[in-house]
Amino acid sequence: MNKKWIERRKPRLPQISDGRGDYDVDYGRVVHSSSFRRLQGKTQIHQGDSDVPRTRLTHSIEVSHIAKGIAQRLKVKHKEGPIAELVSSDSLVEVIGLCHDLGHPCGGHAGEDALNACLPYEGNGQTLRILSRLMSHTPGYGANLTRRTLLGILKYPVPYSKAKKRETPPPRRGISGQPLIGPEHKPPKCYLDEEQDVVDWMFEPFEAERPIVEKELIKTFDASLMDLADDFAYSAADMDDAIALGMMERDWLVSDVPANAWYGFIDHLADISEDDDRWSYEKVIDSFMSGSQGRRKMTGSIINYLLSGVHVVTDERMGDDLYRYRVKLEQEQLRLVELLKESVFKRVIEASSVQLERVKIQKRIIDVYDAMEYRPALYLPEKYRQIHAESENGSRVIADYIAGMTDRFLAKTHQTMFG
Numbered sequence: 001m002n003k004k005w006i007e008r009r010k011p012r013l014p015q016i017s018d019g020r021g022d023y024d025v026d027y028g029r030v031v032h033s034s035s036f037r038r039l040q041g042k043t044q045i046h047q048g049d050s051d052v053p054r055t056r057l058t059h060s061i062e063v064s065h066i067a068k069g070i071a072q073r074l075k076v077k078h079k080e081g082p083i084a085e086l087v088s089s090d091s092l093v094e095v096i097g098l099c100h101d102l103g104h105p106c107g108g109h110a111g112e113d114a115l116n117a118c119l120p121y122e123g124n125g126q127t128l129r130i131l132s133r134l135m136s137h138t139p140g141y142g143a144n145l146t147r148r149t150l151l152g153i154l155k156y157p158v159p160y161s162k163a164k165k166r167e168t169p170p171p172r173r174g175i176s177g178q179p180l181i182g183p184e185h186k187p188p189k190c191y192l193d194e195e196q197d198v199v200d201w202m203f204e205p206f207e208a209e210r211p212i213v214e215k216e217l218i219k220t221f222d223a224s225l226m227d228l229a230d231d232f233a234y235s236a237a238d239m240d241d242a243i244a245l246g247m248m249e250r251d252w253l254v255s256d257v258p259a260n261a262w263y264g265f266i267d268h269l270a271d272i273s274e275d276d277d278r279w280s281y282e283k284v285i286d287s288f289m290s291g292s293q294g295r296r297k298m299t300g301s302i303i304n305y306l307l308s309g310v311h312v313v314t315d316e317r318m319g320d321d322l323y324r325y326r327v328k329l330e331q332e333q334l335r336l337v338e339l340l341k342e343s344v345f346k347r348v349i350e351a352s353s354v355q356l357e358r359v360k361i362q363k364r365i366i367d368v369y370d371a372m373e374y375r376p377a378l379y380l381p382e383k384y385r386q387i388h389a390e391s392e393n394g395s396r397v398i399a400d401y402i403a404g405m406t407d408r409f410l411a412k413t414h415q416t417m418f419g
Contacts, residue, residue: 004205005148005322009132009198010141022146023092029143030095035102035130036060041406042106054241056101056108062237064097066303067229070310070327082321083312086221096152096226103127105403106410107361109349114362115403116187117171117179118369119395120160125192126403127153132198134400150202151322152222156189157214159196163188171366179366181358189217194396209323218315224326231329232306235340240299242348243289249347250289256343257336264332268305302336309333364414365402371417372398379417 006022020028030036039057054062071087078084087093103126105111115121131143131150138144156163165188171179191199203210212218219227242248259281269279287294309330318324329337348354372379373395376388380401388397405413 002205002320002322006146008141008144008146009201010138010144012144021089021091023089023095023149026143026145026149027091027095027098029135029137029145030098030131033135033137033143035135035404036098038404038406039101041408042104042108043407054237056104059233059237060098060101062233063100063226063229064094066232066307067093067097067226069303069307070225070229073307073310074312074327078312083325086321086325092149092152093222093225095149096222097229099127099131099149099153100155100226100230101127102130103403105365106405106407107358107365110181110358110361111365111403112187113181113185114171114179114365115369115399116168117181117185118366118373119399120164120168120187120192121399121403122160122187122190122192124153124155125160125190125195126400128191128195128198129400132195134404147202147205148220148222148322150198151220152226154191154199154202155219155223155227156191156217157199157219158190158217159193159199160188160190161193163190171362178359179363181362181366194393206320206323209318209320212317213323218323219326220322221312221325221327222322224328228310228327228329231337231341232303234344235337236299236302236306238344238348239288239340240295242344243295244292247348247351247353248343250285252347253288253343254285256346257339261336261339265302265305265336268308269301272301272304302340306333306337361407361410364410367418368410368414369398369402372401 012025018025036057039060040055042056043054068090071090071093074083074087078087101123103123105115105121105123105126107114109123112121112123128150131145131153133140133142135142168187169184171181171185174180203213206213239248262281262284266279266281266284269284273279284298287298289295306329309332311328311330312325313328315324315326376394376398377385380388380398384397384401388394391397402410
């Protein structure tokens with residue numbers, strides 16, 4: 001094992017009686033954190049009328065499990081050598097999956113856009129900030145995770161100031177005074193400038209690779225694996241949720257994902273099916289739109305099919321194995337993933353019921369942010385008042401506090417402050 005991969009910003013004293021590996025320690029620190037628990041109060045897509053919708057927590061658990069499944073597939077293909085070494089720890093791939101959405105604020109992407117209208121904010125960048133600074137495990141170092149784990153959640157290795165294409169305007173105010181958030185407030189994919197010193201430390205062993213990584217926004221092996229797992233969950237599991245919530249109609253699915261995109265999946269079903277029934281395009285769609293048992297069977301089968309298309313590519317320019325190898329998906333499976341994701345986005349994320357909720361959530365965030373920015377010594381909780389007073393950027397502390405709220409706590413705070 002490369003010793004640079006398991007280094008921490010603050011060295012961890014060896015525990016003689018502790019049988020855990022370095023990545024097992026990382027896993028434990030995340031699972032037992034309040035930041036991870038808060039994800040149970042952040043909705044993944046839309047609450048709807050379901051009493052069991054996916055939340056950011058359940059989504060993260062699904063991504064973590066799928067990431068482990070990808071690693072297990074690669075273990076079968078690669079019995080020895082560098083790939084076998086890269087996927088040798090289940091705890092590593094699982095903890096990166098659990099971490100990937102920690103920085104998403106209350107209100108999801110709607111909340112992210114609202115906070116970005118107030119100050120530079122991006123959910124992936126906030127994830128790094130939470131893990132490296134805000135978690136209370138090691139004061140000043142956050143959860144003090146290993147270098148490799150932190151690199152695994154760094155999806156976009158570029159700072160906000162370089163990633164932005166233009167200055168973000170403040171919220172537009174309508175005739176009523178309602179703050180309105182639009183596409184101009186969507187943040188660039190990046191890390192926050194305040195975390196530059198952390199990123200510099202993360203890249204210390206990779207100075208030869210760093211210029212190419214930053215120019216082409218290249219992910220580590222682990223980050224590419226996690227990204228695929230997230231795509232699998234988004235395309236299959238979120239489609240399951242959309243149908244369960246009555247937000248996806250049969251005709252829409254037929255229109256969005258044509259029959260020829262399903263052919264590889266239909267062949268896969270024939271290979272794994274335990275009965276003698278012949279699978280067809282119509283039967284697949286019918287099963288998806290049927291009751292929960294048929295739909296969830298299809299969801300699991302799709303994920304299994306996507307896993308069959310996972311492979312590793314080599315970047316000969318890179319010296320370190322973390323950047324030399326990346327996980328990719330075969331074109332046939334990739335096309336199905338992209339079409340399902342596009343369908344969920346068009347039919348669900350852009351649905352009027354979801355978009356109307358965005359306006360309400362964004363107003364709550366901006367109202368609370370404005371009030372706390374105006375009188376932080378009165379409106380911030382005691383813990384955050386002290387941090388705010390000692391901080392060089394008090395606005396960032398306010399954003400940290402609001403972003404960490406669950407959807408329900410944001411609504412309660414807004415109701416208390418504004419009636």
